[in-house]
Amino acid sequence: MKKLLSIFAVVAFAFSAHAGTLDDVKNRGFLKCGVTTGLAGFAAPDDSGEWAGLDADMCRAVAVAVFGDRSKVEFITTTGKSRFPTLASGEVDMLARNTTWTISRDVNLGFEFVGVNFYDGQGFMVPSALGVSSATELDGATVCIQTGTTTELNLADFFRLNGISYEALPIETNDEGKENLFAGRCDVYTTDASGLSSTRAAASNPDKWVVLPEIISKEPLGPLVRHGDHQWGDVVRWSLNAMIIAEELGITSENVDAQTSSNVPEVLRLLGVEGNYGEMLELSNDWAYQIIKQIGNYSESYEANVGPDTPLEIARGLNALWTQGGILYAPPFR
Amino acid sequence: MNEMNEVRKPPVATTGIIGWLRINLFFNWTNSLITLFVIYCLYQFIPWILDWTIFSADFKYNYLGEQITNQEMCSRNLDPENGGACWAVIYVRFYQFIYGFYPKVEVWRVNIAYAMLALALLPLLYAKLPYRKYFLYFTYIFPVIAYFLLNGGLGFTEVSTNKWGGLLVTLVLGCTGIALAFPIGIMLALGRRSKLPVISMMCTLFIEFIRGVPLITLLFFGMVMLPLFLPEGIDMDGLVRVLVAVTLFQSAYMAEVIRGGLQAIPPGQYEAAKSLGMSYWRMNLLIILPQAIRISIPPIVNTSIGLFKDTTLVIIVGILDLLGIGRGTLADTNWLGLSYEIYFFVSLVFFIFTFGMSRYSLYLEKKLKTGINMGAD
Numbered sequence: 132m133k134k135l136l137s138i139f140a141v142v143a144f145a146f147s148a149h150a151g152t153l154d155d156v157k158n159r160g161f162l163k164c165g166v167t168t169g170l171a172g173f174a175a176p177d178d179s180g181e182w183a184g185l186d187a188d189m190c191r192a193v194a195v196a197v198f199g200d201r202s203k204v205e206f207i208t209t210t211g212k213s214r215f216p217t218l219a220s221g222e223v224d225m226l227a228r229n230t231t232w233t234i235s236r237d238v239n240l241g242f243e244f245v246g247v248n249f250y251d252g253q254g255f256m257v258p259s260a261l262g263v264s265s266a267t268e269l270d271g272a273t274v275c276i277q278t279g280t281t282t283e284l285n286l287a288d289f290f291r292l293n294g295i296s297y298e299a300l301p302i303e304t305n306d307e308g309k310e311n312l313f314a315g316r317c318d319v320y321t322t323d324a325s326g327l328s329s330t331r332a333a334a335s336n337p338d339k340w341v342v343l344p345e346i347i348s349k350e351p352l353g354p355l356v357r358h359g360d361h362q363w364g365d366v367v368r369w370s371l372n373a374m375i376i377a378e379e380l381g382i383t384s385e386n387v388d389a390q391t392s393s394n395v396p397e398v399l400r401l402l403g404v405e406g407n408y409g410e411m412l413e414l415s416n417d418w419a420y421q422i423i424k425q426i427g428n429y430s431e432s433y434e435a436n437v438g439p440d441t442p443l444e445i446a447r448g449l450n451a452l453w454t455q456g457g458i459l460y461a462p463p464f465r
Numbered sequence: 466m467n468e469m470n471e472v473r474k475p476p477v478a479t480t481g482i483i484g485w486l487r488i489n490l491f492f493n494w495t496n497s498l499i500t501l502f503v504i505y506c507l508y509q510f511i512p513w514i515l516d517w518t519i520f521s522a523d524f525k526y527n528y529l530g531e532q533i534t535n536q537e538m539c540s541r542n543l544d545p546e547n548g549g550a551c552w553a554v555i556y557v558r559f560y561q562f563i564y565g566f567y568p569k570v571e572v573w574r575v576n577i578a579y580a581m582l583a584l585a586l587l588p589l590l591y592a593k594l595p596y597r598k599y600f601l602y603f604t605y606i607f608p609v610i611a612y613f614l615l616n617g618g619l620g621f622t623e624v625s626t627n628k629w630g631g632l633l634v635t636l637v638l639g640c641t642g643i644a645l646a647f648p649i650g651i652m653l654a655l656g657r658r659s660k661l662p663v664i665s666m667m668c669t670l671f672i673e674f675i676r677g678v679p680l681i682t683l684l685f686f687g688m689v690m691l692p693l694f695l696p697e698g699i700d701m702d703g704l705v706r707v708l709v710a711v712t713l714f715q716s717a718y719m720a721e722v723i724r725g726g727l728q729a730i731p732p733g734q735y736e737a738a739k740s741l742g743m744s745y746w747r748m749n750l751l752i753i754l755p756q757a758i759r760i761s762i763p764p765i766v767n768t769s770i771g772l773f774k775d776t777t778l779v780i781i782v783g784i785l786d787l788l789g790i791g792r793g794t795l796a797d798t799n800w801l802g803l804s805y806e807i808y809f810f811v812s813l814v815f816f817i818f819t820f821g822m823s824r825y826s827l828y829l830e831k832k833l834k835t836g837i838n839m840g841a842d
Contacts, residue, residue: 176790180566206627210781306804333802
């Protein structure tokens with residue numbers, strides 16, 4: 132199936148390989164952004180039918196950069212299987228769909244990951260009554276695991292490396308894993324940490340479950356565009372970077388107006404007061420100002436959608452700035 | 466003499482409620498045992514389900530009298546000991562379930578389309594409707610009206626199908642699929658039985674190919690490959706592509722169902738029609754098809770119900786139908802964990818539609834007396 136999809140993608144790519152996505156988007160009047168059909172904290176429709184979440188904010192940021200208007204975006208829902216053909220065929224201009232950046236997707240499928248907006252990784256969740264504080268203490272545990280995924284392989288590696296044994300209870304979907312864990316048919320549930328958090332938040336008593344500190348795989352999730360259109364890739368890349376740099380510089384949606392009279396050169400460059408960086412990207416000069424004003428910096432988006440104050444309660448962890456113990460890092464704005 | 470003629474009443478034990486109970490529920494000891502077991506199960510289950518769905522449930526306010534805006538405010542999450550279903554999620558999301566992301570200012574168009582759909586179905590459902598002929602004209606032009614009404618054009622602002630969702634998408638897919646597949650299916654069935662080898666081979670090939678692949682494959686085909694066959698610049702709408710796939714799928718099944726009906730028509734009917742000098746089309750239209758379709762009603766309804774439920778597969782290609790909206794709601798951090806309520810509601814809606822279809826087919830069968838062996842002797 133994967134091979135077939137990649138062939139589709141390549142064929143579709145060949146048909147639609149034309150430069151100038153930015154011009155297409157401008158002429159169309161709105162951005163087409165591929166998101167999930169619903170993943171807690173990343174993209175899901177809220178009560179009024181507006182898409183909300185970390186990935187949805189990423190889409191809006193790009194729309195703001197191009198049009199200066201956060202509503203100029205059409206969300207196209209895609210599934211794990213349909214996302215790549217949809218992007219390759221030009222039906223969407225970009226994907227922000229919690230997609231892991233891997234070499235085969237980057238190279239073989241002909242896409243370009245422009246950055247990482249969430250560092251995820253495979254983790255473990257256990258009942259707090261089990262009294263376990265580390266995954267290395269899980270010798271002999273029954274583990275609920277989605278079959279045929281990389282998580283399955285990661286799990287086998289981890290237990291073998293630590294010289295402990297486990298019994299796998301194969302499941303198909305996240306819902307199934309949740310039900311099995313809550314019913315006590317397995318001691319441990321393992322999947323991506325963000326998925327564990329939403330599973331935990333869905334429990335009737337979330338305090339009865341703990342997510343163990345071990346993260347056993349790298350899952351950098353980021354927005355991606357089609358290969359070959361570097362101008363458009365730059366727009367999406369720097370829309371993400373602008374949000375991260377804004378956090379670094381302490382610019383928020385609230386103080387952004389005051390910051391335009393700051394005396395820090397990088398702030399002035401980012402907000403378009405000095406220099407002509409917007410022009411280089413073929414955007415208006417206040418594009419980054421508008422992103423921060425209308426969407427907020429990375430931290431604001433994170434806290435509103437997945438942070439400790441939301442039901443998901445995902446700590447910043449790896450997603451903290453490099454200055455604060457995480458690995459979130461954007462190239463300098465100059 | 467009088468005494469002899471007096472009608473004696475049947476024994477009490479065979480009439481009235483007691484008689485009915487004896488015959489149907491307690492006929493012998495195995496029957497009685499099963500009956501008691503079922504009664505016990507219902508006794509256990511019904512009070513619980515009624516309590517959960519109605520008596521202890523939250524509809525808009527929780528037991529503290531607050532209006533519920535997220536799952537933490539549901540009674541059963543505030544106090545796990547009591548509190549049943551939290552229907553507030555359906556209340557809050559009702560608009561999305563029914564219309565998807567259709568803009569609120571334009572939603573009257575969907576409402577009119579729903580009302581017109583009911584009006585268009587009326588003459589099809591009731592043969593005795595007064596002025597049925599005029600109603601039928603309306604039914605024929607309804608799809609065109611609905612298209613402009615829902616999609617835009619002719620003075621209406623355009624609403625991209627990307628904004629459609631929920632029941633709207635389910636009904637559009639179900640109705641269009643069923644309505645289009647019926648004539649196509651008839652043509653395919655006639656084609657497969659044709660004496661012209663090219664036609665019959667092509668129809669057979671088509672039917673066998675479509676029946677040989679799962680609907681998901683066809684949906685992917687429609688989504689991914691169909692645009693490649695079109696000249697560049699022609700942007701085919703996502704929903705239309707799915708509709709094409711669904712219609713192809715359904716017409717292949719419909720063709721086989723109708724072919725079954727055609728094969729049940731005794732050759733005498735064909736011969737009689739031909740001996741009257743009828744052409745191929747007149748013979749089929751006036752003699753063969755009315756009988757064939759009549760005996761095919763149960764399987765036609767069967768595949769139609771199947772299709773109506775299969776429309777939920779469109780989530781695979783990223784279209785949010787009724788079930789898709791439900792899943793999207795479950796992914797909202799405000800409503801995490803309310804899967805029972807949402808799946809219950811979605812299945813209830815599907816049940817209402819499919820049960821309606823199946824009751825209607827029973828009514829049709831009774832009316833047309835399809836059970837009678839027509840003209841076989």
